[in-house]
Amino acid sequence: MSVPKFFNTAGPGKADLNYLIDPLRRINYDEVITMIDQQRYFVLHAPRQTGKTTSLLAMVRKINAEGRYRCVYINVEQAQAARSDVANGLRAIVSELGYRVNLYLGDPEPSGWISQIMEEAGAFNALAAMLRRICATQGQEQVKPLVLF
Numbered sequence: 001m002s003v004p005k006f007f008n009t010a011g012p013g014k015a016d017l018n019y020l021i022d023p024l025r026r027i028n029y030d031e032v033i034t035m036i037d038q039q040r041y042f043v044l045h046a047p048r049q050t051g052k053t054t055s056l057l058a059m060v061r062k063i064n065a066e067g068r069y070r071c072v073y074i075n076v077e078q079a080q081a082a083r084s085d086v087a088n089g090l091r092a093i094v095s096e097l098g099y100r101v102n103l104y105l106g107d108p109e110p111s112g113w114i115s116q117i118m119e120e121a122g123a124f125n126a127l128a129a130m131l132r133r134i135c136a137t138q139g140q141e142q143v144k145p146l147v148l149f
Helices: 029-037 052-066 077-082 086-105 110-121 123-136
Strands: 070-072 146-148
Touching: 029 052, 052 070, 052 086, 070 086, 077 086, 086 110, 086 123, 110 123, 123 146
Parallel strands: 070 146
Antiparallel strands: none
């Protein structure tokens, strides 16, 4: 049974379920890619419910399809539950990063590294250690920079 499209007011829009404007037409994609090529940081800033996450997810799909970069989107909001517990907050972030690398890049390994990385690197260095490991594990014949949204 097919569900009729509807206007989404919670979470990222999905083209097959929601009415939405093409998220890649709402941003200057060429400018974003230029900043990525130049290894620059950028901020996507807009009011709530205006399509920021939907646009980022569309860029992840496009960047990965183009094949020059490996691109991953991660939401670290779940770390807020840890409040002032840095170790558990970073464990949540590193765990989510492992899940997202698997989701967007098809690499099943990162989620299995979390305990080892937390133990070896410690809470304050776990994220950097996880990113280094993700970058070091790709096949040498296809080394591509990692883009993290």
